[in-house]
Amino acid sequence: MNELAGKIQIDLRSSEPIYLQIVRQIEQLVAAGSLKQGDQLPTVRELATALRINFNTVARAYRLLDEERLISTQRGRGTYIWEMPTPEIQERLRAHGLEEAARSYLAAALRLGFSPAEAAAALSRVMAGGGGHDAPADHFESF
């Protein structure tokens, strides 16, 4: 259990919503080096109890921080400060990341016994269909 709760002060009378107060203060703690990569944050329920608020409010703050890639929330495991790549690495990742991902995808397709043309066709199908994020991955039911 983390003494982070003691470092966060919320003002219930403030016009700033509680969940934004939490977001802002955690951002500041990370910027100040008070929270480092890999540090585990208190659970939503721990922090909520310490701050005497509902844990869903903490969860909302954590969700925002997760979306901005500052933390990583993992159901059943907890929430952690996420490794923020340095700007140079970030740029290098973007520069080379796409090609590497493409190579990796092609290799996977070949391992599965498909031709490069089939790999490209599959990509087109996915682009046309549900373009966005990772799919529910419906694995087949036994029969």
Added chain:
Amino acid sequence: MNELAGKIQIDLRSSEPIYLQIVRQIEQLVAAGSLKQGDQLPTVRELATALRINFNTVARAYRLLDEERLISTQRGRGTYIWEMPTPEIQERLRAHGLEEAARSYLAAALRLGFSPAEAAAALSRVMAGGGGHDAPADHFESF
């Protein structure tokens, strides 16, 4: 120690649960012929240690695969590939694996800030260049 662990990559930040990531990837490895009938899988604790997760999560994946009759888990003995899927199932697994890989690639490209068209173009370049290496597992070590 089975080197299967090295072939399985999990993304703790993915919305896809860890146990389903394991299920899917083992299905793909079987479909691709990387795992054959009678092969012993790593124990739940071995694989869990290698992936830095709890062994119950691996056990849950194995249980699903066991219910699919793809593997056979035996208390006190270990886990083995039970039967090669029927050609129809195998083809279905292959197709599913390809779609999943394409979706994953597209998601990675979008995450890097590229458009779907750029993703497709990058794939074409890699196909033309005859990409030598399979680039394994860039990201996602801890947390």
Added chain:
DNA sequence: GTTGTGATTGTATAATTGTATTATTGTCGT
């Protein structure tokens, strides 16, 4: 051969984690 002990295997149950959905509350504009 049998038995016993310890190590290693998967299993079962419950506790802990974040998530999704819905209801309640509060505030502001009209």
Added chain:
DNA sequence: ACGACAATAATACAATTATACAATCACAAC
């Protein structure tokens, strides 16, 4: 007052983990 909308809370849920357990094996002692 009223209605709309954001913030918060209540409830149920899903994923992961912790803990204890049962089956199997290896191997030594008898």
